[in-house]
Amino acid sequence: MRAVPFILAIATVTFPVATAQAQSCGQLWYQRNAIYAEAGYCFKTARARAEFGANCFSPYGRLTPRQQALVNAIQEQEDLRGCPR
Numbered sequence: 568m569r570a571v572p573f574i575l576a577i578a579t580v581t582f583p584v585a586t587a588q589a590q591s592c593g594q595l596w597y598q599r600n601a602i603y604a605e606a607g608y609c610f611k612t613a614r615a616r617a618e619f620g621a622n623c624f625s626p627y628g629r630l631t632p633r634q635q636a637l638v639n640a641i642q643e644q645e646d647l648r649g650c651p652r
Contacts, residue, residue: 592650599641602634 590598597618600610604619608628630638645652 590644592645592648595641595645595648595650596652599638599645602630602638602641603628606630606634 600608600615600619604610606628607624607626609623610616610619610621642652644650
């Protein structure tokens, strides 16, 4: 029984990375910033504030290890495509 949850955990971490590989720069930007918005990040750019609002809350953008891994994977894809940040 322990192997099934472990396999499911791996699938949930790797699936978004595979999905990120098929996305445009705009979609990657949105996905990355949605993770920060979920964590209460205080956005500074007009674009991010227009999309996610100016409201921020605790933990003020502090990401969980899983969220950070997703952001890192998205940023890697952004870098490979030469996407602006």
